[in-house]
Structures are given as C-alpha cells and as structure tokens.
Amino acid sequence: MAYFENVSKIQYEGPTSKNALAFKFYNPEEIIGDRTMEEWLRFGVAYWHTFTYDGTDPFGHGNMIRPWNHLKGMELAKARVEAAFEFFEKLNAPFFCFHDVDIAPEGETLRETNKNLDEIVDMIEDYMKTSKTKLLWNTANMFSHPRFVHGAATSCNADVFAFSAAKVKKGLEVAKRLGAENYVFWGGREGYESLLNTDMRLEQDNLARFFQMAVDYAKEIGFSGQFLIEPKPKEPTKHQYDFDVATGIAFLKKYNLDPYFKFNIEANHATLAGHTFEHELRVARINGMLGSVDANQGDPLLGWDTDEFPTDLNATTLAMYEIIKNGGLGKGGLNFDAKVRRGSFEPEDLFRAHIAGMDSFAVGLKVAHKLIEDHVLDDFIANRYRSYNEGIGKEIIQGKADFKTLEEHVLDMKEFKNESGRVEELRALVNQYLLTAF
Ligand code: XUL
Ligand code: CO
Numbered sequence: 001m002a003y004f005e006n007v008s009k010i011q012y013e014g015p016t017s018k019n020a021l022a023f024k025f026y027n028p029e030e031i032i033g034d035r036t037m038e039e040w041l042r043f044g045v046a047y048w049h050t051f052t053y054d055g056t057d058p059f060g061h062g063n064m065i066r067p068w069n070h071l072k073g074m075e076l077a078k079a080r081v082e083a084a085f086e087f088f089e090k091l092n093a094p095f096f097c098f099h100d101v102d103i104a105p106e107g108e109t110l111r112e113t114n115k116n117l118d119e120i121v122d123m124i125e126d127y128m129k130t131s132k133t134k135l136l137w138n139t140a141n142m143f144s145h146p147r148f149v150h151g152a153a154t155s156c157n158a159d160v161f162a163f164s165a166a167k168v169k170k171g172l173e174v175a176k177r178l179g180a181e182n183y184v185f186w187g188g189r190e191g192y193e194s195l196l197n198t199d200m201r202l203e204q205d206n207l208a209r210f211f212q213m214a215v216d217y218a219k220e221i222g223f224s225g226q227f228l229i230e231p232k233p234k235e236p237t238k239h240q241y242d243f244d245v246a247t248g249i250a251f252l253k254k255y256n257l258d259p260y261f262k263f264n265i266e267a268n269h270a271t272l273a274g275h276t277f278e279h280e281l282r283v284a285r286i287n288g289m290l291g292s293v294d295a296n297q298g299d300p301l302l303g304w305d306t307d308e309f310p311t312d313l314n315a316t317t318l319a320m321y322e323i324i325k326n327g328g329l330g331k332g333g334l335n336f337d338a339k340v341r342r343g344s345f346e347p348e349d350l351f352r353a354h355i356a357g358m359d360s361f362a363v364g365l366k367v368a369h370k371l372i373e374d375h376v377l378d379d380f381i382a383n384r385y386r387s388y389n390e391g392i393g394k395e396i397i398q399g400k401a402d403f404k405t406l407e408e409h410v411l412d413m414k415e416f417k418n419e420s421g422r423v424e425e426l427r428a429l430v431n432q433y434l435l436t437a438f
Pocket of ligand 2: 186230266294337
C-alpha cells in the first residue's frame with residue numbers, strides 16, 4: 001500500500017525546474033571537491049517531526065492530515081514504519097533518526113514498552129535489509145513522560161535515574177542492532193528552574209556518572225557508534241546544563257569524558273544560546289568535536305525553538321564552510337530536526353519541506369566549497385594575522401616571549417599600526433559567491 005501515492009521518486013531537475021516535487025540544487029551524484037554531494041551532506045529524516053508530529057501547539061489541536069491518522073497503538077506504529085520507508089525511498093534519504101517513543105507506544109512498565117519496541121525494531125530491521133536508508137542515530141526520550149518532571153540523570157529521584165539508565169541501555173542495544181552510526185544525548189530536562197531547591201553539584205556529578213555508565217555499556221556490548229551531546233539552552237528548563245558547545249566541552253573535560261563524545265549541533269539551539277550556527281560549529285571543530293548536525297533554523301523574531309526547515313542560504317553556506325573545513329562530518333550527517341509549519345498540513349508538504357532543506361544545504365555546500373577553493377577568506381585571515389609570522393609575534397607563538405621581553409618591545413612604541421577588518425566587504429563577497437556559484 002502507498003501512503004504518498006501522489007508522489008513519485010524525487011528527481012534532480014536543475015535550478016530552472018518549476019516542479020515543486022523535484023530537487024533544483026541537490027544533485028546527489030554531483031562531485032564537489034573529493035566526494036559527491038550525497039557523501040558530503042548525509043541527510044537524515046527526523047522520525048518525530050515527520051511521522052509522529054500532529055501539529056498540536058499550546059493553542060490548538062493536532063491538524064496534520066496524515067494517511068495513518070485513523071490508526072491507534074501498535075497498528076499506528078506499524079503503519080508509520082511502512083510510510084517512513086516509502087518516504088525515505090521517494091525522497092532518496094540516506095539516513096533517518098528517532099527517539100524510542102517515536103517508533104513504538106509506551107506500555108505501563110518498561111518491560112511492556114521494550115516489548116513494543118522490539119516488535120517495531122524487528123520490522124525496521126527487516127525494511128533496512130532492502131532499503132538504502134541507514135540509521136544516523138537514535139536516542140531516548142527522557143523528557144515527555146511526567147516521571148521526568150525533575151529531569152532524568154539529574155533527577156532528585158534515584159528511581160528516575162535508574163529508569164533513565166535502563167532506557168538508554170535498551171537504546172544502545174537497539175542502536176547496535178540497527179547499525180546506528182551515532183547515539184545522541186540531548187539534555188531534555190537536565191537542568192533546573194531554581195537554585196532554591198537544587199543541588200547543582202550532585203546533579204552534574206550524576207549526569208557524568210550516567211554518561212560514564214553509557215560509555216561502559218556501549219563497550220560491553222560492542223556498540224561502536226559515536227556518542228553525541230546535543231547542547232541546547234533555555235528550554236525546557238530555564239538553566240540547561242548543556243547550554244552550548246563551550247559549556248559542554250567544559251563539562252566533558254571536568255569529568256574526563258571528552259574522549260568519548262562529540263557534539264550534535266542544532267542551528268536553532270545555537271541561536272537560542274545567543275550564538276550563530278557557524279559559531280557553535282567552529283567551537284566544536286577547533287576542539288576536534290564536531291560530530292553531527294541537526295539542520296533547521298529558528299525565527300529571529302521569536303525566542304523559542306521553532307524548528308523550521310532550513311532555507312537561509314547565508315546560514316547554510318557558513319555552516320557548510322565549517323563542515324568542509326572539518327573534512328566532512330565523518331559518521332555524522334545533517335538531520336532535519338525540523339517540522340512543517342502548522343499551516344502546511346498536507347502530507348505532500350513533508351516532501352516539499354525536505355526538498356527545500358536539501359536544496360538549501362546543497363547550495364551552501366557548493367558556495368562554501370568555492371569560497372574555500374578560491375582561498376578568499378583563508379588568504380584574508382592569514383594576512384590579518386601575519387604579525388605572528390615574524391619578530392615578536394613569532395616569539396609569542398614559539399613560547400620564547402615573556403612579560404619582560406614583551407614590555408621591552410612596547411615600552412617606547414608610539415604608534416600601533418592596525419588595519420581594517422573589512423567585515424562589510426567580506427559579507428558582500430559571500431553574497432557575490434552565493435549569486436554566482438550556479
Ligand atoms: C529538542 C531536540 C531534540 C533532539 C533529540 O530541542 O532538538 O529533538 O534532537 O532528542
Ligand atoms: Co535536535
């Protein structure tokens with residue numbers, strides 16, 4: 001049975017195509033530098049936004065028209081798997097991602113939940129035998145159910161800590177079975193509302209204990225996927241422990257966990273933290289910890305996580321710039337942690353939105369690659385810091401300078417010759433590349 005019967009396989013038709021259900025810029029086989037677009041971009045479909053999200057918002061009921069809406073329980077879960085693999089095939093999506101609760105309904109106990117999960121994972125495993133779509137990552141939802149009201153690994157309730165551990169244990173087993181390339185930890189409710197009732201030190205120590213147990217269990221069962229922390233500030237708790245990449249790095253280093261983790265960087269989380277997407281990617285990259293990306297965008301007018309499909313070409317270009325400089329994402333990919341707007345409620349909008357996102361990142365890839373190939377920013381930056389190539393600058397870099405030699409160098413200096421940073425010119429240059437890359 002076809003769930004999306006009006007949609008056939010999405011093809012690349014080029015920049016002048018007027019077909020809404022075709023790629024204009026994403027041409028999977030096109031070679032960019034040393035690999036194909038498909039190899040660079042490694043797109044993933046987020047199961048939760050695409051197959052379980054019903055359009056509910058704080059003011060209104062679910063309104064998404066979906067071909068599986070009439071079903072319930074395990075029947076619904078199975079229909080979604082069938083629809084998902086049809087969707088992946090038609091979109092030509094190389095990867096997908098899910099939370100445990102996205103794919104199977106929860107039971108009264110963890111034992112019951114795991115039984116449901118096993119049945120659906122069997123089904124997914126069967127589909128994956130013939131599908132080219134692989135699992136980029138899975139994760140455990142440890143934030144929706146009321147038991148997680150005070151957090152999961154940072155809950156004040158040890159039973160909840162134990163429950164969360166058991167959920168991640170199962171998640172790692174599922175990851176191994178389905179050959180997941182990564183396993184993600186987004187903080188969920190790991191944070192706090194008020195210090196008046198919070199033992200911050202204990203909560204953070206417990207979070208580290210939890211991560212260590214996950215590392216140990218992955219080793220024990222031979223799961224070799226990459227562990228990823230997904231930083232996010234502000235929601236759902238006011239103070240999230242994984243606020244941004246820099247905070248995450250400090251946490252991991254304090255507890256000697258840094259060798260086992262990289263980061264899954266989400267564009268909208270970066271902007272909520274008061275950073276740009278490219279800032280978070282750069283911080284992770286220069287620390288050797290850029291793992292994967294949740295490809296979406298926020299709304300500059302709104303202060304929450306709107307999870308929109310990415311269409312801002314300046315942002316995708318600067319993101320791909322970091323990713324190319326990183327040598328690609330390795331085991332990671334670009335997972336569309338993005339949902340269609342409430343007004344885009346037709347099933348076909350799911351395709352249209354993914355096409356918009358994939359084309360936007362294809363443009364970003366092409367433009368960023370050209371910027372790097374032409375050395376435009378690299379040459380500018382190298383020249384900007386040239387004072388460190390000789391004289392006192394070289395001595396600083398080589399560790400040959402100290403406060404006394406530096407004082408001697410400047411004591412009688414009258415003029416400090418600074419040069420313009422030319423930021424407007426560079427922004428216009430990026431625009432020029434954007435407008436001429438195709
Ligand atoms: C929440 C978020 C999550 C994670 C996975 O803002 O981004 O969907 O990506 O738990
Ligand atoms: Co995310």
